[in-house]
Amino acid sequence: MNTTNIMIVGVGGQGSLLASKLLGNLLVGEGYDVKVSEVHGMSQRGGSVVTYVKYGDKVYSPIIAEGEADYIVSFEKIESARWMSCLKPNGKIIVNTQQIDPMPVITGKATYPSEVLDALVRDGVDVDSLDALSVAEQAGSSKAVNIVLMSRLAKYLDIPYDKWIDAIKSTVNAKFIELNLKAFETGYNL
């Protein structure tokens, strides 16, 4: 089926839920058929989490399997490598360079592969990395990392800037609209 497939991957608690909600609202507003799929529960306690967003004329399967993602938006550095097999060979990974140590690294059973992005490039992946945490802090709050990453995705998707702004306004809590708009703008104009 001819759909655009986006994966949002990260660590439980990083705020990927709002990012997928924003994308969902945006794409429904654009008149697409949309499916957004995520798994709640145990894995959310600091575990590796993944959300699938698919849109097009008609979406059937809610899942993105190996070699099917047009974009992977990774909220954490090594999560991009964990899910790389899902990427289309000509797909793109947008990755936040933030490092969050998983428990085996914390306990010393494993080491954090800090050169992971170089390795991805060597493996032939189209990587677009940014320090979204700093951008978010600069915009006013570290919690806006999700919006900063969405602003980077916005540069690649064929959806007008204004539509993103409208979607942010209709998705986020009224109290945080200004902050999130600033984060989006800052990220978009990097």
Place this chain on the structure above:
Amino acid sequence: MRKLLIGNEAISRGLYEGGLAVVSSYPGTPSTEITEYLSKYDDIYSEWAPNEKVACEVAFGASLGGVRSACAMKHVGLNVAADPLFTLSYTGVNGGMVICVADDPAMHSSQNEQDSRHYAIASKVPMLEPADSQEAYLFAKTAFELSERFDTPVILRTCTRIAHSQSIVEIGERVEVARKPYVKTPEKYVMMPGNAKRRHPIVEARTEAIREYASDCIYNRVEIGDTRIGIITSGASYQYVKEVFGDSVSVLKLGMVNPLPDTLIRDFASKVDTLYIIEELDPIIETHVKNMGIECIGKEKFSLIGEFNQHTIAEAFGIELPKYLVPAEDEVVPVRPPVMCAGCPHRGIFYVLHKLKLNVLGDIGCYTLGAQAPLSAVDSTLCMGASVSGLHGFNKAIGRDAEQKSVAVIGDSTFMHSGVTGLIDIAYNESCSTVIVLDNSITGMTGHQQNPTTGYNIKGDPASKVDLEALCRAVGIDRVRVVDPYDLKSCEEVIREELSVDRPSVIISRRPCVLLKSVKPKPSLRVDKDKCKSCKKCMGLGCPAISLKDNKAVIDTTLCVGCGVCEGLCPFGAIE
């Protein structure tokens, strides 16, 4: 109005529009949001029950009273509610009744991957299975009519990929349904042998009537394409089939998975050259089709295990899969298992249990994570409540030696669900068992639902609160101790004492979940590098906020909530 809804919200909208008046549930992933969304409607009654059996019986009572009712649970919850279910099939309903059950193939958040369709067959109750949110909404809304028309409860089954996937729903308006009068009909509702014997033939006739109905109903449909391949499928599997084949093959898409529509199946099978049955988990449809004497291909090509996706289907038909990049062999990404949060009150108890090298019979909740390294403190996890009753059996088998070295750990909500009955067994049949109730004042793992110990109801309004200490004493436990899990020294002392006495005891470890809004985090702690002697004692806590840098402990100030457990543990006073 077109809205993007997760399956569970779509179900709640459908139930609401269908005239639901009473819903009672126990939380369980991936079913929880059905009831959470329903609780937002002020014109219906909603509640969290102590367990699924109670929830199902509350829904029964509401139906008996003449209103449309529902309950929702995860697949293993239906085991708990199975007792009322099987006889509800005999009594039938007054107001329509829907039992929502969510299966979890691939066990994203469960202890097994049982197939709930067995229950529909065994209890002789119709079961609907939607394949996206629009169907979830529609099936939920119309299930009440089905229930009332055939005088039976209806099971609405989903799986994780339907319950937690969002797709577009065209929502409508609520149907106001007047309460049916309650008329005493003991021959229908008093299921003692004489009456039940007269009800059973009615149940069998009902199944055949619904089977007939199922061949021409809104739930099942035939999509004819190329007739060389015919596929019978349902639920999420239908979406994977369509993703691979589009409209190019013929599909019998079942929305009612019990009873199965014999006429429709026979007719469909006669039109296609080769018939495939594609269903996750057990060969329910396949077995039925084979029993009808129709040749088909099923589990020899499609696994009994886990969930499918489009590639599972493509591969089985020899269709080439998309190419993808593979990492070079030396690039190993460390696994990222779920962990207890920084400041989690469960951590202190598990640290002590690990230190004392005790046998720990565990239970279902966030604290199941106490089994993970480095705490590695849990010996068994079976089902809700099994820690308490299991410990009693374990101690009876091994005797005093086990009693002095073994404990049960169970959360407040799980203790209410089915732990207290095990405790009654301990008191009544006298084992010197030590039960630790991890009271974090909330149902944690499923995302913070209230329960009978929290003092609040589903809407967050003040409610009656179970006094855990008084409850334990009332069932016959004289030794009830309360500890603060942040105070490792007193936890260790109390656990040692209670294991040594030859009386059964309960230790209540009391401290609210740090993720609760009412819990204000304290300032982050920090490590004095000069004082840190790299003994790594603090690393034994498995706190995600503590890691090693240049062999010295460092604390992530964005994660640390200042619980102070590591501070108390450090022999060199390096954490402050």
